[in-house]
Amino acid sequence: MQKSTIVYVLSDSIGETGEQVAKAAISQFNSGRYETRRFPYITDEEQIVEILDEAKEERCMIVYTLVIDELRNFLEERAKKYNIPTVDLMTPILDALKQVVGFEPKREAGIIRKLDEKYFKKVEAVEFAVKYDDGKDTRGIKKADIVLLGISRTSKTPLSMYLAHKNLKVANVPLVPEIPPPDEIFEVDPQKIIGLTANPIKLNEIRQERLKTLGLSDNANYASIDRIIREIEYSESLMKRLGCPVIDVSNKAVEETAGIILEMTRHNSNINI
Structure with missing residues (x-):
């Protein structure tokens, strides 16, 4: 044979x-x-x-x-x-x-393998950002490289997606005075948490535009200065309690805020970019 x-x-x-x-x-x-x-x-x-x-x-x-x-x-x-x-x-x-x-x-x-690994890591990070966006599943907080905290319209979602394209797994959590924050944020390294805040006048403008886009009246409580100030005071008090870094996003583009966060992560040995 x-x-x-x-x-x-x-x-x-x-x-x-x-x-x-x-x-x-x-x-x-x-x-x-x-x-x-x-x-x-x-x-x-x-x-x-x-x-x-x-x-x-x-x-x-x-x-x-x-x-x-x-x-x-x-x-x-x-x-x-x-x-x-x-x-x-x-x-x-x-x-x-x-x-x-x-x-x-x-x-x-093995260069092509390294490129493929980098690509799939980015895809994984993007999928993570979508899954754990807006506090939909608080289990993501402990799995995340970075956790973004902030009241409505402080750029949490676009920042999460931008950072995901830098291969970081990001969860973001909305802060509302009437709703207790998830327990998980007290169980992770505060240096992994980034608080986002903004000027109340700027937030008022952004929220009014948001309401118009949705076809709603811009006089709703959501966009009132008093309501916004109360939310900011609540969020900043919580961030102070956590001892996490805080960034004012009022006059910053998403890319600029992301750059600040990336610089912070380079000095945190618990985060691998």
């Missing part, structure tokens, strides 16, 4: 690209038995030696995506010694790109 042809796929990352290319090539052959064996995260010569000691006994070839020159050269020399054909998928593309862009590639293993 004829032995299978084995395609060894070696990569300094997960090896998915090399395996897909190998399978695409194999699909062009109608006869014979073929097998792919993937070896990801190749980081040293010893791993290559072990793989080739196995491969030299097989009817095989090697497809690889190694970007580190030393490993690539070692593999080529060793495979040549055993008369094993090799296909380098990365070098021709890197060389062509180098001619176009005019500078050397980084030759750093």
Whole structure:
């Protein structure tokens, strides 16, 4: 019985690209038995030696995506010694790109995996911000990197989303004098809590516009100066009790406030950006 042809796929990352290319090539052959064996995260010569000691006994070839020159050269020399054909998928593309862009590639293993991890971390943070927006689920307070506290219209939601795009998990909690704050805010590090406050005149303008947008009268209690002052006094008293940092967002764009918060997090060892 004829032995299978084995395609060894070696990569300094997960090896998915090399395996897909190998399978695409194999699909062009109608006869014979073929097998792919993937070896990801190749980081040293010893791993290559072990793989080739196995491969030299097989009817095989090697497809690889190694970007580190030393490993690539070692593999080529060793495979040549055993008369094993090799296909380098990365070098021709890197060389062509180098001619176009005019500078050397980084030759750093696993870059695409790191980019993917960063992307998925951002997606996770955005989903977190949506799930724990406006105090909908107070369980998020203990899971969050940052907790935003503030009365209505102090930019809690847009700030949460902006910070989520910086890979931070943010929960935000609305403060209303008539509703006790959730117990969870007293159980987390106060340095993870950011209080948001604003000038009552500015809040009055914002709330009146909000009511108009909703088709409601701008004379509602929600937008009255007396009500707003009472809410601010209540929220600032609670923030003082918590001992958390407080930011006045009256004349700040969301990006500016977010920049202040990001700077604060860089000095807090309990928060990883």
